Amino acid sequence: MTRIPLSRPLAIAAALSLSACAAAGGDGAPSLAKRPVEGRFDVAPPVVVVDPPGPLPADLAGRLARWDADAVAAQRAFAAERGTAATLVSAASGAAVASERWVVAQQAISRLQATRAPLTGALADIDRLYLDRSVAEDIDGLPDIYALRDRLADMAATQNAVVEALERQLPQ
Template sequence: MIFLPKMAPAAAILAVAMLAGCAGSDISFPSLAPRAVEKLPIEDPVSDSAGPVAVPADAATAAAIRAQLAAAETARGRFDGELADARRAVAAAAGQPAESEAWIAAQQAISRLDQERGPVTSALASLDEMVVATGGAPSPELADAWSRVSAIDEAQRRAFGEVAGKLPNP
């Protein structure tokens, strides 16, 4: 019984705390029940459009396409000439120590070869800009030119990687 007087203040505090939970509030809160819109079935949106439609290129655009294609074709010829020179230079440098005359000549030939890739890359970038300007629906002429220049670029990229990979770096 000696413990009851010490527990009385704690019991009183506990009773007051419990009564606070029963107190009412004048504020109304929204219901957490599902709303009517949340009960509707979910459907995928239906698109009425079939996507962008390709239109033929106008005269100015067609001329620009032909100019980029011609530039890429001309650059391919120069690249092929430099490719033969680079292959000969790399073959001559095979087995030579790094920084020998043959190795330096091969490095220079590879640099010239890399430089000759520039016009094709530039033509492809210009054609890319034209494709973007059409909204993703390039004209048949533009699509054909882009695929041809892209093929030239990829072939040059592979050839350059092959030749450059044969020359050891110090």
């Protein structure tokens, strides 16, 4: 079997393609100028006017105020319980799992978690409201709803970090 070097077919293909380019370079070559059909779609898109969201509807203002008050009360209760929980967790940091100090520290963390219930409940309610209004395309008041939701989510995330830090201090 005779082997043909790979470079030979490549050289032949290159020579054929170059000869085709040279033949097309004469007077019969197509112009590269812009054709009339190419500019057909060079038009500005139509302006779409979107009304900004209006103010918060009166029936929602009271619910947002209640959720805000619930979150503030939960934050106060969490802050009050946090010191006690931190002290008990520190005391149990070297204790064995299921020992008296460990159980007391776990109970303190559970009480700390329980203080978060009004905040997490308000956050769930405001999430549901935001989604329902978004789906129904009721945009009035959405900036106010989202601002409160964002603030409550930040509070919940901060509290989660505190609880997780306390849990990491206890032996598993």
